[in-house]
Amino acid sequence: MHTDAAALLARRTGAVGDHDPATLLAEKRRQGLTVSVVLPARDEADTVGTIVTTLRRAWQEEVPLVDEVVVVDSDSVDDTAAVAAAAGARVVAVDAVLPHLGRLPGGGKGEALWKSLAVTSGDLLVFMDADLVDVDPGYVPGLLGPLLTDPTVGYVKGVYDRPLATTEGLVPTGGGRVTELLARPLLNALWPELAGVIQPLGGEYAGRRHLLEQVPFVSGYGVEFGLLVDLTRLAGVQTLAQVDLGTRRHTHQGDAALGRMAGQILQTALARLPGGAPVPATRLLQFVRTDSTVDVVGWDVGVHERPPMAHVRRVPAEADR
Ligand SMILES: O=c1ccn([C@@H]2O[C@H](COP(=O)(O)OP(=O)(O)O[C@H]3O[C@H](CO)[C@@H](O)[C@H](O)[C@H]3O)[C@@H](O)[C@H]2O)c(=O)[nH]1
Numbered sequence: 001m002h003t004d005a006a007a008l009l010a011r012r013t014g015a016v017g018d019h020d021p022a023t024l025l026a027e028k029r030r031q032g033l034t035v036s037v038v039l040p041a042r043d044e045a046d047t048v049g050t051i052v053t054t055l056r057r058a059w060q061e062e063v064p065l066v067d068e069v070v071v072v073d074s075d076s077v078d079d080t081a082a083v084a085a086a087a088g089a090r091v092v093a094v095d096a097v098l099p100h101l102g103r104l105p106g107g108g109k110g111e112a113l114w115k116s117l118a119v120t121s122g123d124l125l126v127f128m129d130a131d132l133v134d135v136d137p138g139y140v141p142g143l144l145g146p147l148l149t150d151p152t153v154g155y156v157k158g159v160y161d162r163p164l165a166t167t168e169g170l171v172p173t174g175g176g177r178v179t180e181l182l183a184r185p186l187l188n189a190l191w192p193e194l195a196g197v198i199q200p201l202g203g204e205y206a207g208r209r210h211l212l213e214q215v216p217f218v219s220g221y222g223v224e225f226g227l228l229v230d231l232t233r234l235a236g237v238q239t240l241a242q243v244d245l246g247t248r249r250h251t252h253q254g255d256a257a258l259g260r261m262a263g264q265i266l267q268t269a270l271a272r273l274p275g276g277a278p279v280p281a282t283r284l285l286q287f288v289r290t291d292s293t294v295d296v297v298g299w300d301v302g303v304h305e306r307p308p309m310a311h312v313r314r315v316p317a318e319a320d321r
């Protein structure tokens with residue numbers, strides 16, 4: 001095993017109960033830090049309200065670890081925005097942020113996360129998916145723990161068991177299919193120093209703003225893979241920590257959608273190959289059997305990048321000059 005991977009597993013992989021929330025609050029105040037929780041959400045009206053309510057009750061009302069809970073509404077056509085606002089989140093529509101920069105093609109989740117940097121103020125950011133089921137409020141202090149107690153830590157990834165909901169019911173393992181079949185094999189082969197990252201694609205992670213603002217954000221579902229490679233390249237693998245948060249349940253996408261996600265992650269990885277890579281084709285063909293034929297459906301899985309937010313902040317909009 002690569003020494004960095006071994007060090008991550010042995011010395012910088014903790015558990016959710018390692019830090020008592022009251023102690024973390026005292027540390028946060030002592031260091032004068034603020035915390036933003038960001039939930040990117042596209043059509044998550046069924047889950048986002050419960051998540052916001054749970055987090056606000058625990059970390060704004062009971063132990064005020066969190067200064068703001070922001071939902072970035074990513075083109076939802078359901079009641080996501082209304083439900084999130086009713087639960088007490090600040091809701092920002094993705095197109096309302098930095099409108100002079102237009103819309104990144106296939107922006108998706110990556111665009112929502114990048115724009116969240118422009119509308120939040122926390123020194124520390126905690127990102128969580130808005131489709132979590134039975135969300136555990138312990139995720140927030142779990143992810144903040146290493147950042148608040150160790151100044152050398154810059155980025156913290158969540159680790160969890162991932163049950164898979166099947167037609168036969170809930171299976172205790174088997175979730176995280178793109179992680180198992182693509183993301184970890186890619187890291188082991190090409191970035192072996194990151195082979196100890198247990199959930200590279202997981203949507204629950206936290207980081208320091210000054211680092212997050214210095215890296216590009218990849219569009220769509222390439223964003224987590226891109227952040228992992230780029231942040232550790234920027235700040236060093238030793239600034240990465242991970243925390244075992246227990247169990248994570250979310251709403252699953254179907255196989256074809258996961259195939260397209262895998263295509264975007266592969267494109268993200270190819271663009272980061274040390275020494276550069278040949279320009280890959282970005283068209284993914286998928287096949288749908290009908291009664292008499294196999295139909296071909298082509299998808300663009302190319303990814304785009306937003307520049308580091310720190311660069312954008314230095315160039316004010318024409319209207320602001
Ligand atoms: O255009 C989009 C699509 C998704 N989302 C939100 O992003 C989160 C994650 O999306 P989801 O479709 O649930 O992704 P998963 O199938 O769960 O994919 C996993 O793998 C992805 C690739 O790394 C990560 O982005 C996810 O966080 C991680 O859970 C959810 O809150 C979505 O509502 C957006 O904001 N905009």
Ligand SMILES: O=C(O)[C@H](O)COP(=O)(O)O
Pocket residue numbers: 162163164174175176177178179180201202251252253258
């Ligand atoms: O994280 C992943 O690998 C993908 O989101 C797929 O997750 P799932 O298999 O739990 O749907």
